[in-house]
Amino acid sequence: DAKTTQPTSMDCAEGRAANLPCNHSTxxxxxxxxxxxxxxxxxxxxxxxxxxxxxxxxxxxxIITEDRKSSTLILPxxxxxxxxxxxxxxxxxxxxFGNEKLTFGTGTRLTIIP
Amino acid sequence: xxxxxxxxxxxxQPVGSPLSLECTVEGTSNPNLYWYRQAAGRxxxxxxxxxxxxQISSEVPQNLSASRPQDRQxxxxxxKLLLSDSGFYLCAWSQGAMDxxxxxxxxxxxxxxIL
Numbered sequence: 001d002a003k004t005t006q007p008t009s010m011d012c013a014e015g016r017a018a019n020l021p022c023n024h025s026t027x028x029x030x031x032x033x034x035x036x037x038x039x040x041x042x043x044x045x046x047x048x049x050x051x052x053x054x055x056x057x058x059x060x061x062x063i064i065t066e067d068r069k070s071s072t073l074i075l076p077x078x079x080x081x082x083x084x085x086x087x088x089x090x091x092x093x094x095x096x097f098g099n100e101k102l103t104f105g106t107g108t109r110l111t112i113i114p
Numbered sequence: 115x116x117x118x119x120x121x122x123x124x125x126x127q128p129v130g131s132p133l134s135l136e137c138t139v140e141g142t143s144n145p146n147l148y149w150y151r152q153a154a155g156r157x158x159x160x161x162x163x164x165x166x167x168x169q170i171s172s173e174v175p176q177n178l179s180a181s182r183p184q185d186r187q188x189x190x191x192x193x194k195l196l197l198s199d200s201g202f203y204l205c206a207w208s209q210g211a212m213d214x215x216x217x218x219x220x221x222x223x224x225x226x227x228i229l
Contacts, residue, residue: 032215044204045220046219106157
């Protein structure tokens with residue numbers, strides 16, 4: 001699976017949009033981009049995923065650049081409960097041994113400021 | 115809607131004791147099931163996954179084992195725990211073929227401390 005690079009930490013004011021970048025410059029054509037977040041002492045929570053088109057759901061929006069080498073997760077109106085570590089993951093859908101695992105990096109620690 | 119349950123939430127065990135962690139999924143059938151371990155400050159390590167009853171694949175060799183006695187039940191076991199088995203154990207499920215793009219969904223985990 002392709003490696004991802006994320007900033008170690010970010011702050012965002014409550015009520016503002018939080019924009020979390022992710023670089024995945026070695027992504028290949030069959031790899032999806034997934035975003036998860038993990039609040040302390042809880043399991044990772046799935047947020048959104050996409051291949052090349054921008055995606056939106058009730059939690060967030062995912063913007064993927066045209067060359068697919070980077071993406072941005074957008075939380076449109078951040079609340080204090082959005083404080084968490086956010087992980088960007090790329091995963092192939094080719095059925096190879098070990099493909100099934102999710103490889104989490106160190107993620108971005110997002111702190112929402114009141 | 116689908117839900118995933120793990121228990122216990124916290125466990126303290128002496129070295130050499132046995133282990134049994136249980137995970138169940140509700141609201142879906144024939145899910146793919148996974149056991150991960152997360153060491154403090156590090157990413158997730160896949161331990162086992164299963165595509166069906168009695169079908170277990172191991173990602174890394176270790177003194178842990180997994181079983182799937184029922185469609186929506188996944189158990190992580192050990193006969194003799196080691197200090198290095200301490201960590202945060204997470205169960206996850208996904209739907210569809212293993213080569214689909216369906217996301218994995220995680221339980222709230224079991225924090226295991228070995229003394």
